[in-house]
Amino acid sequence: MDQKREHHHDHDEHGSELSEMQLRVRALETVLTEKGYIDPAALDAVIEAYETKIGPHIGARVVAKAWSDPSFKRALLDEATKAVLALGVINRVGDHLIAVENTPKLHNMIVCTLCSCYPWEVLGLPPVWYKSAPYRSRAVNDPRRVLADFGVTLPADTAIRVWDSTAETRFIVLPMRPKGTEGCSEEKLASLVTRDSMIGTGLAKQLGEVA
Amino acid sequence: MDGVHDMGGMHGFGKVEPEQDEPVFHDDWEARTFALYRAMSYAGVWVIDQARFAREQLPPDVYLASSYYKKWELGMEKQLAELDLAGRDELAAGRALRPGKPLKRKLSAAEVPNIITRGSFVRPAQKPARFKPGDRVHTKNIHPKTHTRLPRYARDKVGVVEALRGCHVFPDTVAIGKGEDPQWLYTVLFDGRELWGESAEPSLKVSIEAFEPYLEPA
16 A cells, blocks of 8 residues: 555544645634734624525525516616616625526526636525536537536527626526416515526426425 | 636536535535635735636646635635735744735625625726627637636637627736726627537527627627
């Protein structure tokens, strides 16, 4: 057994040992705190906000409203930043949110091939797959097979449009409203809106799929 | 720079693997890394394209083998050392060996609700926009060794301006300390076959957000 393997073996036997990244990040935080650059309590507050307050439930409310209110939908597609702000689901929106509408003829998909640009304010932080090499490499040239990785099959005559987020503009997909939801409340509609449906790698759920 | 971060169209990375009920962070150090980045951004030590450029300059093998937040952490270490805000020796020691330098401001917990939005990147225009929606444009065949947001797959291609998005901070200059140099930003739409040839699905369309210096009339 070479030294590296032996080290790993050692590591495994001491489950409480800190990982390389735990150690590095702990050192970084300590140094920056001691230098007076950061306040660890502020870090706690940032983490709490992204774990509990900001997430795809915000985007889902925006979509549900657009499905229910044609004038809001027009405003959203026209100028999403302004429309989302007016909805009051969040108190501030970055200044360049763009909403794009899926139809039976056109399916929109969002990617960032260069890094991981994502509409944090309405969807929270991106999932690992969104930031991964397979998605970033394939979304722009093989989107239909990428959709298959998500178990999504579109009709052959639905064209695919991919938006590569190469600047500070951010995109949210307005998915198609599921059939049979005419009488549903906005709250019920929001429960059908998945994160992936707002990235364009999924579809909204059908009524039968939620409790 | 023509780095491994510029992944659009590359082959061989395999299937996309979504995770069911994925947590926001997979480990405490990921959460701390994210928050450290936000706090130091607030302190004014870097802007987003400088942070991106730092990650792009990680050695290719490190970039590809590192998880997302590990790249962030390594990028921060690099930037802090280059800016002389925290030395490699201090990070290795796990404690400050020299006093800190004065920064613009310090993030407090009370201020956090106000930073949960991205800053504005829109700036007053220096000159009228050169292109308008409907114009055919040719993306330049550029290969700067520094940061750019024109992906390789969309260079030297013909597309159509779909929308004008206002005048924005120019990543290519701000990333290397040469100022914001605001530029008009356009959504430029390409046919899949223009980008990928005959192998592309005929109905595929792909757009990029392109800054005016990336474009010339087609």
